[in-house]
Amino acid sequence: MATLYETLRNSLWADALSEEQFERVRAETRERRVAADGVIARIDEPADHWIGVIDGLVKICVSLPGSGVSTLVGVPPSGWFGEGTLLKHRVWRFDAVAVRDTRIACMPREVFEWLQRTSLSFNHFLVNHLNARLSQIIGLVCYDRLLGPQARVARCLASMFEKDLYPRTDMVVRLSQKEVGLLSAVSRQRAHAALHELEREGLLRIEFGGLKVLDLAGLRCYTPDRASRSVREPDTCAAPPGSAHERSSALQ
DNA sequence: TCATTAAATTGTT
DNA sequence: AACAATTTAATGA
Numbered sequence: 001m002a003t004l005y006e007t008l009r010n011s012l013w014a015d016a017l018s019e020e021q022f023e024r025v026r027a028e029t030r031e032r033r034v035a036a037d038g039v040i041a042r043i044d045e046p047a048d049h050w051i052g053v054i055d056g057l058v059k060i061c062v063s064l065p066g067s068g069v070s071t072l073v074g075v076p077p078s079g080w081f082g083e084g085t086l087l088k089h090r091v092w093r094f095d096a097v098a099v100r101d102t103r104i105a106c107m108p109r110e111v112f113e114w115l116q117r118t119s120l121s122f123n124h125f126l127v128n129h130l131n132a133r134l135s136q137i138i139g140l141v142c143y144d145r146l147l148g149p150q151a152r153v154a155r156c157l158a159s160m161f162e163k164d165l166y167p168r169t170d171m172v173v174r175l176s177q178k179e180v181g182l183l184s185a186v187s188r189q190r191a192h193a194a195l196h197e198l199e200r201e202g203l204l205r206i207e208f209g210g211l212k213v214l215d216l217a218g219l220r221c222y223t224p225d226r227a228s229r230s231v232r233e234p235d236t237c238a239a240p241p242g243s244a245h246e247r248s249s250a251l252q
Numbered sequence: 253t254c255a256t257t258a259a260a261t262t263g264t265t
Numbered sequence: 266a267a268c269a270a271t272t273t274a275a276t277g278a
Binding site: 176177178188189192206208209 | 260261262263264
């Protein structure tokens with residue numbers, strides 16, 4: 001199980017810092033344990049920390065009054081979130097909740113702002129990170145509108161292995177089928193069926209309480225129509241010809 | 253180390 | 266959605 005120090009040391013921005021800078025980060029960033037369903041950030045509450053996931057899983061969700069909640073993305077270990085809020089807003093613009101028992105790293109806002117003021121390479125990291133997150137969200141909107149449940153599950157899983165966002169290297173993610181359903185906006189039963197289909201196609205292997213990705217590129221470009229799954233460019237959201245047209249009006 | 257049990261997760265209808 | 270089966274983790278001899 002990863003430690004706070006390892007998470008800091010292995011983060012994408014750590015190499016860019018001087019020893020002095022990293023030392024301050026190490027000294028002031030504290031670890032926090034959050035039980036399953038524990039709230040890490042609540043919408044409209046002050047944002048005082050930049051948050052990294054050491055172990056466990058955090059979901060980012062939004063809720064509209066009267067319309068329930070929607071989970072947007074899951075942040076696996078090695079992922080950091082909240083920089084957008086720290087850069088522009090004083091309060092959280094989303095809820096962040098631990099999906100299961102989770103350990104997070106909390107970097108005080110002052111330290112984050114200090115890095116941004118003093119480190120050019122940290123700013124390079126930020127640009128890259130924000131771009132990767134934007135790309136993820138564009139992809140999310142895109143396949144949410146164009147693709148069916150099966151492909152949504154595949155691409156949702158693929159999005160948890162984007163190297164620019166989550167530098168951890170293992171291809172295993174602890175994610176129950178219930179959690180897959182939450183993150184992909186499908187029922188648990190549908191997640192169950194989708195996972196077995198993906199396993200049958202050799203893209204992943206189902207394990208108890210989690211899964212192992214065998215073909216990340218295949219998941220990234222997944223469409224239910226096997227014949228047309230030749231597009232290998234993650235930034236294009238090509239829809240399979242003749243499928244899911246009923247939901248595509250907003251993009252035409 | 254092994255058996256027992258409760259809880260979590262998965263499989264099926 | 267409900268229920269059964271399976272796996273894991275915790276407990277104690």
